Amino acid sequence: MLVSEIREILDADILTGEDMLDLNIDYGYGCDLMSDVLAFVRNDIILLSGLVHPQVIRTAEMLDINAIAFVRGKRPSSELIRMAEMKNIILLTTKHTLFTACGLLYKNGLEGEEIAHDEDSL
Known part of the structure; x- marks a missing residue:
């Protein structure tokens, strides 16, 4: 799914990376615990x-x-935005809750990252 599609589905504002809206994203992962992100995202x-x-x-x-x-x-500080710009990381913000945002993306065809783990074991 293209970042431009994600932006539209989530009715999100782009904070960084407006020139990268054609980037394709394969999966989604919703989490506030960065230790879980480090442990499970591949x-x-x-x-x-x-x-x-x-x-x-x-x-x-x-x-x-x-x-x-x-x-x-939620909107990151200007320092966080600068960090993301330096690392070429796209930042978006949406008014939806985590649950709703994940559900909207899934409903529109973006699979969860755990699907990739299942495919790896085949």
């Missing part, structure tokens, strides 16, 4: 989170996550 995902903290950007950088959507209308 694929090209968009990370949906309510955690607006530098650790989210650092985690994304470590795992080559190219897109993050902040939920519940």
Whole structure:
């Protein structure tokens, strides 16, 4: 799914990466615990989170996550936005809750990251 489609589905604002809206995202992962993201994410995902903290950007950088959507209308600080810009990470923000945002993306065809784990074991 293209980032431009994700933006439309979530009625999200783009905070960084407006020039990367044609990037394809294979899976989604919703989580506020970055330790879980580090433990379980292995694929090209968009990370949906309510955690607006530098650790989210650092985690994304470590795992080559190219897109993050902040939920519940949360907006990162200008420092966080600069960090994401330096790392070429797309940031979006949506007013939807984490549950609703994940559900909307799933309903529109974006699979959960655990589907990729199942496919790896085949």
